[in-house]
Amino acid sequence: MKRWTVIAALIAGAVGASSHAIAQPDATEIERGAYLVHASDCEVCHTKPGGVPFAGGRAFRLPGIGTIYSTNLTPDAKTGIGAFSEAEFSAAVRKGVSRGWKHLYPVMPYTSYAYLSEKDSNDILAWLKTLKPQVATIPANSVNFPFNIRLAMIGWNLLYRPSPGPLNDTSRSADWNRGRWLVEGPGHCAECHSPRNKLFAKSASQSYAGANANGWMAYNISSDPDSGIGAWSDDDLAAYFKTGHADGHGTAAGPMAEVVSYGLRHLTDSDRKAMVVYLRSLSQRKTSSIMQRMNPDALREASVPQNNGTRIFNSACVGCHLQDGTGRQVDFAALWGARTVAQPDGHNLVRVILHGSKLDTPVGRVVMPQVGDEYTDRDIADVANYVIAHFGNRAGHVTSSDVQTAISEPE
Ligand code: HEC
Numbered sequence: 256m257k258r259w260t261v262i263a264a265l266i267a268g269a270v271g272a273s274s275h276a277i278a279q280p281d282a283t284e285i286e287r288g289a290y291l292v293h294a295s296d297c298e299v300c301h302t303k304p305g306g307v308p309f310a311g312g313r314a315f316r317l318p319g320i321g322t323i324y325s326t327n328l329t330p331d332a333k334t335g336i337g338a339f340s341e342a343e344f345s346a347a348v349r350k351g352v353s354r355g356w357k358h359l360y361p362v363m364p365y366t367s368y369a370y371l372s373e374k375d376s377n378d379i380l381a382w383l384k385t386l387k388p389q390v391a392t393i394p395a396n397s398v399n400f401p402f403n404i405r406l407a408m409i410g411w412n413l414l415y416r417p418s419p420g421p422l423n424d425t426s427r428s429a430d431w432n433r434g435r436w437l438v439e440g441p442g443h444c445a446e447c448h449s450p451r452n453k454l455f456a457k458s459a460s461q462s463y464a465g466a467n468a469n470g471w472m473a474y475n476i477s478s479d480p481d482s483g484i485g486a487w488s489d490d491d492l493a494a495y496f497k498t499g500h501a502d503g504h505g506t507a508a509g510p511m512a513e514v515v516s517y518g519l520r521h522l523t524d525s526d527r528k529a530m531v532v533y534l535r536s537l538s539q540r541k542t543s544s545i546m547q548r549m550n551p552d553a554l555r556e557a558s559v560p561q562n563n564g565t566r567i568f569n570s571a572c573v574g575c576h577l578q579d580g581t582g583r584q585v586d587f588a589a590l591w592g593a594r595t596v597a598q599p600d601g602h603n604l605v606r607v608i609l610h611g612s613k614l615d616t617p618v619g620r621v622v623m624p625q626v627g628d629e630y631t632d633r634d635i636a637d638v639a640n641y642v643i644a645h646f647g648n649r650a651g652h653v654t655s656s657d658v659q660t661a662i663s664e665p666e
Pocket residue numbers: 291292295296297298299300301315323324325326327328335336344347348353354357358359360362363364368379396
């Protein structure tokens with residue numbers, strides 16, 4: 256019997272109460288919960304920019320559906336999860352049905368967390384209950400018809416909620432099975448990297464072929480060598496997950512920097528390796544995001560055009576990124592070989608320039624600052640096109656109106 260159970264039983268006995276004792280989680284379970292919270296990135300979504308960790312309030316704008324805010328996961332009894340029982344919490348996290356039959360929107364990735372066990376969910380709850388309770392009022396969701404009817408989610412769940420199937424495929428290695436669980440379950444990689452239909456359901460036929468996730472392009476991570484990650488070595492992938500950077504592939508920015516900072520870097524080496532084993536087995540999906548790589552030697556020799564874009568790169572970027580893209584002082588600023596500098600539409604590139612990016616690494620936080628107000632939309636488009644031409648060896652076609660679109664999105 257666990258220590259707390261014994262104490263609770265003693266108290267219950269002493270006061271002669273007939274109520275049965277509730278088992279209290281022990282330290283191992285709480286620690287296990289902490290690990291799962293990292294593996295599932297709960298903090299990323301349940302924290303608003305600049306807000307108290309886990310106190311909720313981050314906005315998710317879903318095209319055609321509306322704006323949905325994340326909730327308070329600290330143990331405040333009224334506004335957080337303080338009063339949730341294990342069963343209620345498990346139903347919310349693993350099935351998308353919260354307390355009082357509140358049917359959650361699938362932006363809360365319960366369709367992936369269906370891979371978690373009851374025990375996993377109990378341990379997560381046990382860890383969350385060790386946090387300091389925060390009273391937090393979350394803005395009301397503004398959701399368009401018919402999605403504003405939460406009960407519509409019952410129909411959605413009937414159509415789209417997956418049943419994870421057998422959790423152990425005995426024809427595969429233990430690493431593959433562990434990797435599949437981490438990637439498809441807590442890691443919820445497909446939530447960003449798989450395209451969705453109009454009803455927000457993930458496409459199975461185009462799984463991991465890349466998609467727009469909260470404004471950013473989550474690239475194709477299928478095993479296709481040109482449009483996916485088939486050409487990355489196992490070590491490149493493991494390094495990218497551990498540090499956010501892999502030589503010759505650039506550095507995770509935006510939402511992927513969050514996934515690394517809050518999640519992947521906290522996992523064990525063996526878990527990251529298992530994920531690599533599983534990712535290698537994903538079907539190849541060919542998309543238009545073909546990769547074009549320039550190495551630093553070629554970049555040093557390349558003749559640099561003189562235009563507005565070059566001028567801005569030389570004043571605002573070269574100090575950290577250098578002309579050959581190897582990065583000054585930290586590898587994290589190495590741009591050469593990155594997909595973000597080789598996509599002609601400059602989608603993520605524009606967002607990195609506008610918003611900057613930050614990444615927590617084994618050597619501390621590295622930050623790319625956002626550009627100052629002195630630059631016009633035209634300037635930002637010009638410097639983006641210069642970066643694509645120089646580092647990606649392609650004609651970029653970023654326009655001022657692309658920059659305006661990016662500015663109008665939430666961060
Ligand atoms: C991709 C973003 C995202 C991630 C990752 C995420 N959540 Fe959520 N979660 C949300 C949003 C948004 C809502 C609100 C959904 C709604 O209003 O229907 C929510 C709702 C919830 C609720 C319902 C709370 C209530 O008051 O009804 C619980 C419980 C919850 N999340 C727990 C978790 C846990 C535990 C994790 C990690 C294992 C997690 N979430 C990870 C976005 C996320």
